[in-house]
Amino acid sequence: MITREKVDAYIQKIPPAPQALQQTVLYLKKEELTKAAHSAKKDLALSAYLVELVNKPIFGFRNKVEDISQIFGILGVERSQQAVYNYMISLLSPVKWQLFALNRSSFYDLQAELSIKWQIILEHLNIADKDIQNAITLLPASIIVSEALFCEKLDDVKLLRSVNEIDLNTILTRLCNLDLFDICQIIAAKWNMSEKSAQIIQASSGVKPSEDEEINRLGKYMHLLLFFTLSKPEYINAGLNDFIDFQIEYVQDVYNDFAKLMEIS
């Protein structure tokens, strides 16, 4: 059993963001892109991350974009903020993944895919709320935390899975009384993200619907997006597809809209 204290301790251990990074976040919140870019440039690791991220094929730029001001300009305030959040999360990323067959690059891909598609959904739904836009960054974060927690009990996890087809989220709940989405909520609090972000994430579990209709609807889209992304071979091979239980009935009423948006045919 992994105690709640241990989980908290792990999340507490997340190193405080370096000053340059903190400033970048602050300026982005104030929507001051030039100042944010100036701060970001001081953090070489953040700069390198942003360059790598924005030049991923999913962004579709023909020529390599290297200037941070230009990158923030291209991304706009919301997506820049998300990118910086993603960077903060990637700081936690283990050097060597043990349970999930991921690496630095495939994890970044996962972050990028979720962020970009979430943006498409929100634009379609005419939602410009930054908190809602940033909520998606919590999912990859919780995958990192889960990996760390599972690693503490790696043998137990493997044994449990060898005798029974049991999803990792259930094992996680049994090990530490928290599921993937609870962990998201704790991280959201740690990162001073809004309550709304945490609520959407909880709704996106598919088993904890919200009473707020809008949050619930967004939770459905997020649940679908998560499975749409985790159905890609690289994440199936990484062992992420069966991390949580897909709640097909929960998402039924938004599926056609989602399929159209993602051009699924």
Place this chain on the structure above:
Amino acid sequence: MRAVVKNGIGVFHPQGFLDGNSSTALLSIDDINATLKANADIILVSLKKVIFFNRNGLDTFIKMFNKVRSANHIIVGFCDYDTKKYQAIQKFYKDELTFSLFKTQEIANLFSNGYKNQEKNVLLYSDDKSQRTAIAIELHDNGHNPIVTQSQEEFLEKVKNKDAYDVIVDESYLGQMGQQVATRVTGNAIIYTLSSFLDAEIGNTFNIAYHNNSLNVGFRLFIFDAYKVVSMNVHALNFFSKLASAAAEYNATICFVGMTFEKTPMTFKETLEDAGIMFFEQMNDILENKELLEELGASSAAGAKNKRPLNKVIVSELANFVDATVATIEMMTNAQAIKEAANVDKIKIENPENKIASSIGFYGDIDGMVMLVFPIDIAKKSCELLIGESTDDLELILDTLAELVNIVGGKIKTLLSDENVHVDITLPRTYRNVQGLLEIAGDKKGVQVDLSFDNDKFLFFLTR
């Protein structure tokens, strides 16, 4: 991915979106083999948590299924779907549905060896007549009580009284249970499908044993559907030339349909034509030309040159053959059969007028052929269940009879396999009169069993 194995059924549970890429990542042939080791005789993929699939996604699974099915004689397919998904699969595969579909796992249970003789009352409907029968017979075989509804209206009416049945079977489909080589049979022609590049590999992929047995049973027209063939090399040319020469000994005809010679030398066509192979542009050029079909498919006495004596092994399995036949016909006619006489001799048919016949070959550990001769009235009665109504259309009766004999063949296969005798069956062929049958079997010695159903005489003949 690991399957959950229960009651001899191994079920894989993928979730999310299935396309060609994700399916390959989800399931491997090793996963299926591991499930087989856990004593599963049915292997299924549940579509319950799959929100989207396309044909490529399903094809990946089906390719893997096909690899293990014939080697292990298991049922493979999909389960846990709704009407929309069922219709999508039907649309994707149309006539090529080689795997099984079970609407729920509860339905799949009924066909599992681990769930026999539970005497479940099963209400059954399928809009496909032959499926209705095949499912009913399998259910009956597994010790359940199928209640077959012949129309959707009847089904919907009966389904109102849900509590009267233990299980309701609809939107389900039984695919091939074992190995099947030819894609389909029409009239008395066998159609094989060829595709892509024909090279030396054709010698391995083409089931020559099946083909030879089909010749032996009396099939005389073999059509190669070659629409999807890109080119042919000299090894394949030799193969087909030899096949044509062998067929000539039986007076059989081999046709190629839809073959283009854009990437194959025209001289190959001439060589094949010299060997006796005929070329047609369209399948309908043959199939819709009844005169030609009859001429090409007409049997001849040439089969007699391949006379082989009955042997002890076959005779010792006689009881199984007769049981399989009697059980099937009893179920179809709802009448009890009485065995009147059994003789070892050449086939002897009294009052040959108004009788039709059908035969099916088997090969493997033992080989031979079963022939059934029906008075047209009993044939009609037996076929009523399959057709759903009484008919005087001889073509329809013959087609239905072929289906019935196919079921008998499948049953024989199962009964023999219980005794560790493994055989495969050819497609059934039919004879619109006794004369046609005698041309094939007239000189052969065999075991003749005379049976009667409600005073209707019926003849069973086992020979080689």
